[in-house]
Amino acid sequence: MATLLRSKLSNVATSVSNKSQAKMSGMFARMGFQAATDEEAVGFAHCDDLDMEHRQGLQMDILKSEGSEEGGEPPLEGDIHYQRDGTGPLPPSASKETGVCSELSGQGKPKITAWEAGWNVTNAIQGMFVLGLPYAILHGGYLGLFLIIFAAVVCCYTGKILIACLYEENEDGEIVRVRDSYVDIANACCAPRFPTLGGRIVNVAQIIELVMTCILYVVVSGNLMYNSFPNLPVSQKSWSIIATAVLLPCAFLKNLKAVSKFSLLCTLAHFVINILVIAYCLSRARDWAWDKVKFYIDVKKFPISIGIIVFSYTSQIFLPSLEGNMQNPKEFHCMMNWTHIAACILKGLFALVAYLTWADETKEVITDNLPSTIRAVVNIFLVAKALLSYPLPFFAAVEVLERSLFQDGNRAFFPNCYGGDGRLKSWGLTLRCALVVFTLLMAIYVPHFALLMGLTGSLTGAGLCFLLPSLFHLKLLWRKLLWHHVFFDVAIFVIGGICSVSGFIHSLEGLIEAFRTNAED
Numbered sequence: 001m002a003t004l005l006r007s008k009l010s011n012v013a014t015s016v017s018n019k020s021q022a023k024m025s026g027m028f029a030r031m032g033f034q035a036a037t038d039e040e041a042v043g044f045a046h047c048d049d050l051d052m053e054h055r056q057g058l059q060m061d062i063l064k065s066e067g068s069e070e071g072g073e074p075p076l077e078g079d080i081h082y083q084r085d086g087t088g089p090l091p092p093s094a095s096k097e098t099g100v101c102s103e104l105s106g107q108g109k110p111k112i113t114a115w116e117a118g119w120n121v122t123n124a125i126q127g128m129f130v131l132g133l134p135y136a137i138l139h140g141g142y143l144g145l146f147l148i149i150f151a152a153v154v155c156c157y158t159g160k161i162l163i164a165c166l167y168e169e170n171e172d173g174e175i176v177r178v179r180d181s182y183v184d185i186a187n188a189c190c191a192p193r194f195p196t197l198g199g200r201i202v203n204v205a206q207i208i209e210l211v212m213t214c215i216l217y218v219v220v221s222g223n224l225m226y227n228s229f230p231n232l233p234v235s236q237k238s239w240s241i242i243a244t245a246v247l248l249p250c251a252f253l254k255n256l257k258a259v260s261k262f263s264l265l266c267t268l269a270h271f272v273i274n275i276l277v278i279a280y281c282l283s284r285a286r287d288w289a290w291d292k293v294k295f296y297i298d299v300k301k302f303p304i305s306i307g308i309i310v311f312s313y314t315s316q317i318f319l320p321s322l323e324g325n326m327q328n329p330k331e332f333h334c335m336m337n338w339t340h341i342a343a344c345i346l347k348g349l350f351a352l353v354a355y356l357t358w359a360d361e362t363k364e365v366i367t368d369n370l371p372s373t374i375r376a377v378v379n380i381f382l383v384a385k386a387l388l389s390y391p392l393p394f395f396a397a398v399e400v401l402e403r404s405l406f407q408d409g410n411r412a413f414f415p416n417c418y419g420g421d422g423r424l425k426s427w428g429l430t431l432r433c434a435l436v437v438f439t440l441l442m443a444i445y446v447p448h449f450a451l452l453m454g455l456t457g458s459l460t461g462a463g464l465c466f467l468l469p470s471l472f473h474l475k476l477l478w479r480k481l482l483w484h485h486v487f488f489d490v491a492i493f494v495i496g497g498i499c500s501v502s503g504f505i506h507s508l509e510g511l512i513e514a515f516r517t518n519a520e521d
Contacts, residue, residue, distance in 0.1 A: 114331040117322055121339040124315040126346065128270055128385060131366050133312060133347055134354035135450050136305035138362045141294035145348055147309050152344035154492055155313040156336050158469035162316055163323050163332060165476050181320050189475045203400055206317060209460040210397035216452055217386040218243055218443035220365060224379040227368045237444050243387060244440040250391045251432035269381050276378060277366065278350060281357040288356035300506065304454035307503040311457030316465050364450040398432055451510045458503030466496030
């Protein structure tokens with residue numbers, strides 16, 4: 001008890017010392033703007049893992065202390081029961097996390113309403129990658145529109161069943177939350193034979209998606225600047241190099257406070273850009289090419305469109321943290337319904353209206369079709385949003401890599417990249433810079449926004465949104481499922497698997513061909 005009391009007092013002192021640092025980010029949290037963009041969604045999953053590890057370590061220390069004081073045996077390895085309130089001081093590994101992470105970890109943060117949660121989900125699935133949807137209609141026609149609706153329905157359903165996997169019945173028959181993250185669910189499905197395998201798979205998928213997101217930001221920045229100023233003697237590759245030079249300071253980031261304050265402005269700017277594009281398309285409604293919308297598909301390129309559509313709906317990775325931070329978790333299902341209905345309507349209208357305006361001339365990034373008089377202004381705003389959004393997935397990817405490879409105790413593959421004073425070692429900084437350069441090299445050799453987006457959506461998007469939630473639902477709750485739930489889960493797993501494999505193969509073929517073309521040039 002004495003140890004527990006000291007932990008609580010330490011927690012109060014830590015909260016007071018961090019209050020001034022988190023003032024700005026806390027204000028956004030109270031307004032409901034945490035994870036205000038699709039890219040900030042990655043912060044939920046990352047901070048959820050940190051919060052879980054903190055609580056596990058805290059409770060383990062308490063159990064060990066009480067066991068030694070009372071003469072009892074220490075708990076066995078793996079027998080960890082953590083406190084859901086997360087009381088106690090932050091460990092060194094978590095004390096570095098401020099800004100967005102401090103908001104999401106539940107430390108001194110008020111719960112969010114269903115409307116605020118809906119704002120986060122809406123922005124997660126209505127980000128700037130919506131600009132690639134008209135290109136999906138180009139190769140899919142009406143079937144592409146159907147897939148936008150189908151993907152919304154499936155992602156809404158899998159989001160709900162993923163949250164259902166967090167709960168189980170206790171001895172009194174009450175439904176209680178026994179897990180806290182996507183990684184927890186994955187580990188529970190692989191236990192007891194492989195208790196950490198599932199979490200590692202989810203982490204690998206998350207790292208791939210985060211790094212590919214960073215690459216997409218560099219690609220779209222170079223593409224937009226090149227098409228905005230075609231008369232300048234600067235190639236798209238050169239613009240990508242310039243964008244990466246601006247992004248190189250991301251390697252020195254210690255937390256997200258420096259960039260989180262811009263998230264709301266980025267989101268508002270993006271909505272304004274979408275409105276401008278739709279307004280221009282409506283002004284040309286008389287020239288819409290309805291006859292160009294096909295009932296048949298391009299067999300070779302349509303699977304890439306599937307990946308693009310799926311990638312635009314990815315939000316499952318942060319839903320467990322979001323639901324855990326809601327004032328009334330019972331409103332989660334209703335919130336998921338109206339957010340995905342709204343996303344489906346807006347995405348469908350945006351993709352169809354844009355395609356009807358430019359028909360067969362529709363480009364990978366739809367703003368490249370705008371007249372030169374307004375294209376430069378719109379694209380500069382998009383480039384600014386992309387550059388300001390890049391640090392979020394980059395920082396989350398770095399933290400996952402550091403925690404998995406350098407800070408995993410005796411299981412770490414490499415020495416700790418932080419010194420005893422908590423400062424990043426020079427070789428650790430070099431690795432961060434190397435990751436930035438890697439995103440540049442990928443953007444230079446494969447400067448194809450649609451292909452990269454399709455590949456990411458087919459590989460990690462379909463896995464995290466379709467395959468794994470349905471598989472986990474069947475594994476953990478199959479005894480309590482009704483027959484139609486079992487049918488839906490199996491159907492989603494099979495259909496998602498086919499679409500994922502098909503889209504991945506075609507996207508990879510396109511990327512290899514593009515890579516060879518660029519290498520020859």
